[in-house]
Amino acid sequence: MKDETIICRCEDVTWGEIRQALEKGYTTLDEIKRITRAGMGRCQGKTCRRIILREIAKFCHKDIEEVAMSTFRPPTKPVKLGTLAGDDDD
Amino acid sequence: MIKRADIVIIGGGVQGCSIAYNLAKKGAKNIVILEKNTCASGSSGRCGAGIRQQFGTKMNCMLARESMKTFETLSEELDYDIELNRAGYLILAYTEKEINQFKKNVLLEQSLDIDAKMVTPEEAKEIVSCLNLEGIIGGTFCSTDGNVNPLYTTFAYAEAAQRLGAKYYPFTEVTEIKTEDGRILSVITNKGEILTSIVVDAAGGYSGPVGKMAGVDIPVYSQRHQILVTEPIEPLWKPMLMSFSENYYFQQLPDGGILGGFGDPEHEIKGDNINSTWQFSRTMAKKMVKLVPILNEVHMVRQWAGLYNMSPDSQPILGEHPKLKGFYMSLGFSGHGFMLAPTTGKLIAELILDGKTSIPIDKLDIGRFKRGELIIEPSVV
Numbered sequence: 001m002k003d004e005t006i007i008c009r010c011e012d013v014t015w016g017e018i019r020q021a022l023e024k025g026y027t028t029l030d031e032i033k034r035i036t037r038a039g040m041g042r043c044q045g046k047t048c049r050r051i052i053l054r055e056i057a058k059f060c061h062k063d064i065e066e067v068a069m070s071t072f073r074p075p076t077k078p079v080k081l082g083t084l085a086g087d088d089d090d
Numbered sequence: 091m092i093k094r095a096d097i098v099i100i101g102g103g104v105q106g107c108s109i110a111y112n113l114a115k116k117g118a119k120n121i122v123i124l125e126k127n128t129c130a131s132g133s134s135g136r137c138g139a140g141i142r143q144q145f146g147t148k149m150n151c152m153l154a155r156e157s158m159k160t161f162e163t164l165s166e167e168l169d170y171d172i173e174l175n176r177a178g179y180l181i182l183a184y185t186e187k188e189i190n191q192f193k194k195n196v197l198l199e200q201s202l203d204i205d206a207k208m209v210t211p212e213e214a215k216e217i218v219s220c221l222n223l224e225g226i227i228g229g230t231f232c233s234t235d236g237n238v239n240p241l242y243t244t245f246a247y248a249e250a251a252q253r254l255g256a257k258y259y260p261f262t263e264v265t266e267i268k269t270e271d272g273r274i275l276s277v278i279t280n281k282g283e284i285l286t287s288i289v290v291d292a293a294g295g296y297s298g299p300v301g302k303m304a305g306v307d308i309p310v311y312s313q314r315h316q317i318l319v320t321e322p323i324e325p326l327w328k329p330m331l332m333s334f335s336e337n338y339y340f341q342q343l344p345d346g347g348i349l350g351g352f353g354d355p356e357h358e359i360k361g362d363n364i365n366s367t368w369q370f371s372r373t374m375a376k377k378m379v380k381l382v383p384i385l386n387e388v389h390m391v392r393q394w395a396g397l398y399n400m401s402p403d404s405q406p407i408l409g410e411h412p413k414l415k416g417f418y419m420s421l422g423f424s425g426h427g428f429m430l431a432p433t434t435g436k437l438i439a440e441l442i443l444d445g446k447t448s449i450p451i452d453k454l455d456i457g458r459f460k461r462g463e464l465i466i467e468p469s470v471v
Contacts, residue, residue, distance in 0.1 A: 028128055030127075030128055030131060031128050031129065034129075034130055034135060034241040034245070035241070035242075035245060037345075040392070041322075041391070042321050042322075042389075042391055044391060044392060071394075073366065073392050073393060073394050074366050074368070074371070074392075074393055075371075075390065075391075075392075075393075078321060078389035078390065078391045079371075079389060079390050080386070080387060080388065080389055080390075081320065081375040081378055081379050081385050081386060081387075081388050081389070081390055082375075082379060082385075082386035082387060084371055084372050084375035084376075084390065085372070085375040085376040085378075085379040085380075085386070087372055
């Protein structure tokens, strides 16, 4: 993979940035997310999360199942503040 | 795993990392940071990113003012861009009582060379043109307040501390602190035992339980606070918008996302639960849309929660425990710990190495609660 390849399209994070974080010793999805912002954008990591997991596994010589997933946070899809604010139905 | 250390810091958040960096900078050796998860996984990385100097007590104003001075040059000092954004804080008042308190605050702040001033509703609208002034009768503004990236700041301190020789152990959980005759013998972790005579409790939301491990009772509790963030949008306004009586804070960050929350001490659960609730996002959305109606069309993309570590007077507890030699506390920050960390980290380092501090913090000792000398901070969300 080329350093310029975009991994997280929402936050414009390249493979080069993720590779550098891995080489610094940050080998969890959480740390990579906090340092590079990958997965923090509009789609909340729906695209990049699996790619980064795969690359962490490769870098650490582990199976992908052994790499810890980061927390899935609500909402599943972006919601308008106006919709949330107008929702009085308990 | 290291077997012996001069100083063991429990908690790899911004307090622990700032203390480690400042200790190492002053020449201390064999410093260890123990983090049960990873760097900035706790409250430091979950905070609202704001840094302000507008407080109601002299102590908080001074600590915050010194922190702001440090933040100004911190990217350079730590060789890591922490994204300092001097966006200001606009604190809005809805009641006469609040205006009177703000007048006192501003006098205090100005006497300490903090550039805060009272503003009328019209002046508030000049600063933030998209404001709905309904219910607002005034406020205060400090242009030198702002925000930084709390994740980058914590990593910056952690990396700088390590460059100066400190050791950072992630996934290392303290399970026991051995003491004898009022002294510390060692710290036991899930990865082994470290002999040491000095321990710093900088465990944030978990600092009370860490105290218990050392056999000392610390009058703090943790409580969940929630935050949401929107998709990035075009720049709409600069300062943090905050109200104590209407209970909200939110701001647009440099990347365009709008981030904020509110305090709910009555309903929010105590303890270490950091799950998110839909009740929070609904109430927060209402507050945001009311104050800035244009946000109606903006999407929320994420919400999360972190822990406030509350002390009886909403002020940090700093210093050595009177009954356990070598047990230093940097905890109980009650929701404004991140912004104070540059200063408190420096002061704790001074206290450990020199036995005295460049800003007097003896009034923030744990003994104040027994003496009944509480320092009540009126200005917290």
